[in-house]
Amino acid sequence: MTALGILYPGHFAEDDYPRIEQLLGSDIRVDLIGTENEEDADGTATAPGAPDGNAPDHDAWLRRSVEALRLSGAEAVVWANTRGGFDQGWEGAHAQVRELALAAGMPASSTSFGFVNAAREIGVRRVAVAAPYADDVTARFTQFLRAGGLEAVAAHSAGQATAAEVAGWGEAQVRALARAADTADAQALLVPCTALHTASCVAELEKELGKPVLTANQVTVWEALRLTDRRVNAPGLGALFTREPVVQV
Structure with missing residues (x-):
């Protein structure tokens, strides 16, 4: 069994994840960890490593999320907020996932990546x-x-x-x-x-x-699988889950 940790902000399309888990049809468990962060007016939840990451509630947010991931037995974690990643820019998004990986003690990425x-x-x-x-x-x-x-x-x-x-x-x-x-x-x-x-x-x-x-939700789960070096054939999830990986020259 491979357990994937997904940090998901709010309560919007989280029901996509059990559907994806079912479509994978394999020994994959997709564990959704709610971040409990409030949204701003643009619908973007506060992200790890965001500009306000030094605020007092940021450390508490990270501790809660990391503890939930460890209890779930997750082997990798993906921050499932597309805009929460790309709004930081390329370098900022890298810093974001580095912080998450160090705190969680496991491979980490984001939907944007x-x-x-x-x-x-x-x-x-x-x-x-x-x-x-x-x-x-x-x-x-x-x-x-x-x-x-x-x-x-x-x-x-x-x-x-x-x-x-x-x-x-x-x-x-x-x-x-x-x-x-x-x-x-x-x-x-x-x-x-x-x-x-x-x-x-x-x-x-x-x-x-x-x-x-x-x-977004499709690539979030795929990215978590990539981090755990798992490949699953699942035609119901499109070409991403059916094609052989491209060999980089």
């Missing part, structure tokens, strides 16, 4: 971004991708203000967002925001668009 690593895994560089964010937030995400060696050839922003609004979207809205962002130049479509329910529609989106689709 999961997108970059997943795109590399399936061998794509040109991507389209379908984001529920405002334009400026989407721009910061594409900048983060660029730092990771990816090119955003198209980006569409839905302009939603809070994670709670995004969490209320149904599959029809997710599909509409994906179609609005897709372009023939893109080798894959990226859908950030872990507040968005996407686990049930990744495979259908790939059939509709004819290309790989990477979504």
Whole structure:
């Protein structure tokens, strides 16, 4: 049994994770650890290593999270807040996961890095971004991708203000967002925001668009598996879970 620790802020699309665990159909356990952090007006929970990381409640946040991870028996941990990672920039996001890894005593990463690593895994560089964010937030995400060696050839922003609004979207809205962002130049479509329910529609989106689709909760679990050196074939979770890894030359 491989236990994956997912630090998830708030209560939005956390039900994606038991669905993903079921679709994996293997000896994988996905343990969701609620961070209990409040959101700001943009729907972004305070992240480890964020600019206010020296605040008194930051250390308490980290201690609670680490203790919960240890009790769960997790072998790796991923901070499941896409914007909470890329808003720190490439170097800041690295500092964020380093702090988490040192505190937890296990490999750590974030959803933001999961997108970059997943795109590399399936061998794509040109991507389209379908984001529920405002334009400026989407721009910061594409900048983060660029730092990771990816090119955003198209980006569409839905302009939603809070994670709670995004969490209320149904599959029809997710599909509409994906179609609005897709372009023939893109080798894959990226859908950030872990507040968005996407686990049930990744495979259908790939059939509709004819290309790989990477979504936040999907790549979060994949990134945790990568950290534990596990590969699972799960067609219901899209091309990311069915393709052989790309050999880097």
